[in-house]
Amino acid sequence: MASAGRARSMISTSICAILSISLFLGVGVQAGAVPPPPPNPSDQQIQDSQSTAQSSAAEVGRLSGLVSSTQNQITQLNDDMELKGELVKKALIDVQIAQSDAAEAQTAADNAEKAAVTAGGAITDAQDKAAAFAAASFRQGSVLGSMTALMDSSSASDLLSRQQLLTEISKSQLNVIAKLQTSLSDKANADSDAKVARDKANAAKEAATAAQATAVQAKKTADDAFVAGKARLAQLNAQLDQQENDYQLALSKVADLQNQRAQYNQWLAAKKAEEERIRLAAIAAAKKAAAEKLAAEKAAAAKAAAEARAAAAERARMKAAAEAAARAAAAQAAREQAAALAAAKIAKARADEAAELRAAQAQRRADAAAAAAAADKANAAKPSVVYYATCADAVAAGAAPIKRGKPGYRSALDSNGNGIACEVLHSGSGSSSSGSSSSGSSSGSSSGSSSSSGSSASAGGWSATKGQAAVAAAERWVGTPYSWGGGNSSGPTLGICGPNGAENDCNIVGFDCSGLTSYGWAQEGVSIPNYSVYQYTLGQHVSQSNLMPGDLLFYANDTSDPSTIHHVTMYAGNGMMVEAPYSGAYVHITSAVFDNGYIGATRPGT
Template sequence: MLTRRVRAAGVTAASVALLLTLAPVPAGAEAPPPPPNPSDAELRDSRADAKARAGQVGELTSRVADAEAKLIALQAEVELKLEEANKALVDLQAAEEAARVARADAEAARREADGAGRVVEQARRDVDAFVAGSFKQGSTIGSVSAYLGAQGVEDLLAKIQLLNSVSGSAIDAMAELDRARVDKANKDSAARAALDLANAKQAEAERAKRAADAATEAARAAQRDQVARAKELIAARDAAEQALAAAQARAGGLEHQRQRYLEWLAAKQREDAARARGGAAGLPAGGRVRVVIERALAQLGVTYAWGGGNANGPTRGMRDGGVADAFGDYQKIGFDCSGLMIYAFAGVGISLPHYSGYQAERGRRVPLDDMAPGDMLFWQTGGRIHHVALYLGNEQMVEAPYSGAHVRIASVRYGGIAPFAVRLL
């Protein structure tokens, strides 16, 4: 029944009045049963009881709203921490690749330096053997046999010049090779320094990745704790609302609700007949707004399911790898925030994408001071849109809030709200 759906949505008295004016009732809905006929004393007692329980419901509703606001803030925090973790992973992968390249370069430089060292040592041994042979013959410039074989003074001078040239070339070659070894050793040292830097950056990236993962898990843990707290408060509020409904029934409140419902039903039937004759697309702007609002309100109490909802109604949710999976949204039939907007506006032939960020780009943006019933409201963190709701008027809105909740009417939350509304009609 309508009253049961109102209680499930957790609405205020102003919301109830608005819902009774606008919300459609499913076919076959039953009117509330007639109230009992209590005595005057029973009426006084029951009204006092209803007043006390109404105060309790108001307090619990306020606490639920605070818990939900904190839950929405925690959801935004989790999303930011996940992005930071993704950045840390990308940085770590880049640091690991840089370290791999640096290790390969250092190994190549070491091999080159080792090879240059072996060549220089061989050249040094050759020169040492040349000098030792010269001294054995009593000369520092060559073997005595070289002079004994000369065919005259000019031949002797030529042999001396040749020996000096050979000795000088060997020494020059050794010096050149020694310089090459020093150069290779410098390159090896530079390569090792680059490797040390790359390893340091990799270690820093690993620490950053661990810190980001820890921060993400801490944010998720806080969110899980808040979800549990919100569930407890919602359960307590629902129990209090049931008790309040019973007290109101004893005080005769349901009779008035029934009259209001019958008045609304008659108006709704007249409008349905008019719509059947002309179609929603042919209605003036005000009539189209009413169609959109009625379609959204018709889903009050429907389960939230992340990724759920299309132009035809609620659908099975999707996996998100986090909170939605913990609530089993992929096994539920329902709406998420943007899915509810898709269904509401489909009633007047407007097609919307299943992403609140893209929905914020449709239509005409108007200042919040000028928002009107039928406008879409958005919430953002760091300039990024992450939630959407439909404005009903009188500071009320209808939304699919988060996993574990249901489509509901709530007061407009101004914390984190985008500074504009989007008007499609």
């Protein structure tokens, strides 16, 4: 028993010594090729990059909101500019009317003055004749020829007749003079009234001219505001583009750092696995060497014992040999048991390593989910920062389509620039944000006749056939340039020059909005003035559900005040309209619009 204990102690000591030497010198254990460690960013670096990305996203959302708000302001400024333009046209028409009235008043005053002069001449002539009659009568001693007439009478009745005739002649001459004087007085009064009317007409002309100057100045102010708004929008769009670029760079940096961390963790796991493999291999090698040494020592001892007992009896030798064989079998069993234990330890170590790796991965996923939930909660607490990278994100969030001015709207998502983002992608799911739908309540009165203002439509009369023909007449000019102030009943004309795209309109032959509608109806014998506010008042107002081709659609800054109307189009049927939109554009056919300032519709000729 003591010998067996010493043997076990020797085996343990030998294993420890050999294992230490093997690990120190690397003898008998081949190390795997582990590459140098990759970069390992710190948790603070990753957190800082994520914070930068979140701040950049918030700034993108803020700038998107500013851009959307500024675009709304631009739309309002454009509407106001169009309104001021219409008021300038109104002032031009009013000046023309005042000039015509002043000319007519001047003509009336001149005619009255001429009539007064003629009447004065007639009175002077009559007075001269009366004076001559009176002088002749004085020379006769009575009324001219009275004595001669009486003395030449042949009878009493003839004498009486001649006396009555002379009396009537005197009365008639005096009545003529009195009537001429009355006529002269009336002519003088008419001349005075004509001069007063002429003065009033001239004053009205001066007031209209002053109003025209005021309207022109107001339009210039609106134009300047529109230019400033467009410059501000361009500046914000540039800032938004830069911020979106910074946001993408921040996201890229986060991804790079996270990828570096993942690569480092993979390297670290590989390094630990290699170290564990080396350790286990060293243990196995040490155990094998110890077993081999022990076997060699035992074999040598057995051989020495056998040689020492050579002279012993064969049975003793055989017994010794049997004992040696038994010990060899025990050693073999011990070696096999040691190998099995080593294999079990290796399997357990690998299983533990795999379990640790799975736990680490699960922990990382849980941490990522918690971080995402915290980010979602933070974003939900800040509704003003809404940002959709793509229209698919907006659809997934149930926000599409997004109108200009609403959270999440960006010009980059508005593919056709009509103020509605993500409408094409959203329409595939069964709902379209644009088109010719007539849903919603209609604006304006549904019936009733309008009161005239400034001018009146000709009595050409309305019919469905005329409405369709008016649309066809307007559509013949599709593709014609817009020209502010251009167009009349005969066709396109040179427009009026102004800022913000209309600087060259006085050199462009085309139509503006009211010029196109005026031309279309003029071809069917219905004359309406080239001013949208006057056109709105000339005819029966119809509801949206009762629209017919040829009806005029109006848009105002204030839908409760027709004097703020700034644009008019012609309904073409089937939810479409034809219009001359703005300077720089062309006459086109598009979907009818019943929001964004729609105030109502008028049917010309009714």
